[in-house]
Structure formats: structure tokens, C-alpha cells
Amino acid sequence: MALLFRGRRRLMLLSLSSGLEPVAVGVGEVVVPSRTPPPPPTPAERAEAARRERLARKTAEREQRFAHERRQWGGRLPSDALRTVDGNVSGLRGFDPALLHALDAAGPATQRAVARFAARLACEAAGLTALHWVAHALTALAEDRPLPPPFDDDARMWHALASDPAVSDRTGP
Structure with missing residues (x-):
């Protein structure tokens, strides 16, 4: 335990040893803080502070x-x-972000197989598989x-879909 004794202009710090005997640790003049402000920062200090602020x-x-991207992608x-x-x-992503992460991790062969399956399923649902x-x-x-x-050109594919009279205008059952 330390005790601080203050005299008129002297400061004494006493420490009580384990036997509770006072032991003088330090004696010195009381230092009164200066009332003058610190010097302004140097140009280098200002530049460093500005750099830290930009970095922060x-x-x-x-x-x-x-954080925004994590919310959009289901927390990941x-x-x-x-x-x-x-x-x-x-x-x-809005429907099932976990599915996209799983497909991403699955690798190209699985991704291609899923794409083929999804294309066939979409064409069947739209009634397009009967078109040669x-x-x-x-x-x-x-x-x-x-x-x-x-199908080798997006613009031509959309034009063919829009101009073929056998293509129904429905998107599902």
C-alpha cells in the first residue's frame, strides 16, 4: 500500500512494507503544471495525423x-x-445465397452439370423443348x-425467341 503525504512544497510518498513499517520511497518538490499550451504540431506530425485519419x-x-456485401450474400x-x-x-443470390456458395465451392464440372440441368428444366417449364x-x-x-x-449469340437467341410464333409467352406452368 502506498501513501502520499503532501507538505507545503514537498511531496513524500511512503510505502508500507509487509510489516506495516513506513518506508520513504521518494521526496521531492511539488511540480506545478505549466499553464502554457504545448507547441503546435510540426508539419510532419500534421501530415502523419492526416495520413492516419485517411487510413482510418x-x-x-x-x-x-x-458488411453490406455480407448481408447481400447470406452472411458470407x-x-x-x-x-x-x-x-x-x-x-x-436473393433466392438462395448458400446455394451459390456451394456451387462456387463445387468446382467447374459440377457447375457445368448444374447449368445443363437448370437449362433443360427451364426450357421444359417454358414449353420450349418441343421446338427443334x-x-x-x-x-x-x-x-x-x-x-x-x-444460341451462340445472345442477341440472336433473344430475337429468335421473340420472333418464333411457336414460342409461348408464358414463363411457367
Whole structure:
């Protein structure tokens, strides 16, 4: 235990040893703090403070973006591959983000098999499998061959779908 005794201009710090005997630890003049302000920061100190402030702001902004992205992706940050994949990722992300993370981790062969299955299922649901040019494309897809026209070009594919009178305007059963 330490005791502080203050005299008029002297300060004495006593420490009680384990035998409760006072032992003088330090004696000195009382120092009165200066009332003058500290010197202004140097240009180098100001530059360092500004650098730290910019770094803290950038870090906070990055963390805010990551928090937003985590919420969008079901609590997990997406891989770079998921961030850059073409297609309707946002539609699937809103439906089942865990499925997208699982597909991302599954690897290319599984991803391709799921894409083939989803394409066939979508064409069946839309009533397109009876059209010869769609059936031909689904066969090429199943055999891992390049897609035939008009499926080799997005604009031509959408034009063919819009202009073929046999294509129904429904999107499901």
C-alpha cells in the first residue's frame, strides 16, 4: 500500500512494507503544471495525423462495404469468381445465397452439370423443348459441344425467341 503525504512544497510518498513499517520511497518538490499550451504540431506530425485519419476513414468505408456485401450474400463474402460471374447471379443470390456458395465451392464440372440441368428444366417449364432449334441446343449442351445458332449469340437467341410464333409467352406452368 502506498501513501502520499503532501507538505507545503514537498511531496513524500511512503510505502508500507509487509510489516506495516513506513518506508520513504521518494521526496521531492511539488511540480506545478505549466499553464502554457504545448507547441503546435510540426508539419510532419500534421501530415502523419492526416495520413492516419485517411487510413482510418478508408478502413471504415471498406468494412462498411464488406458488411453490406455480407448481408447481400447470406452472411458470407463471395469469392472473386462469384463477384465476376456472368448471368443472373443477383436473382439467385436473393433466392438462395448458400446455394451459390456451394456451387462456387463445387468446382467447374459440377457447375457445368448444374447449368445443363437448370437449362433443360427451364426450357421444359417454358414449353420450349418441343421446338427443334431449342432441342438441338439442349442436345449440344448435354454432349458438351458448342451451342448452335442462334444460341451462340445472345442477341440472336433473344430475337429468335421473340420472333418464333411457336414460342409461348408464358414463363411457367
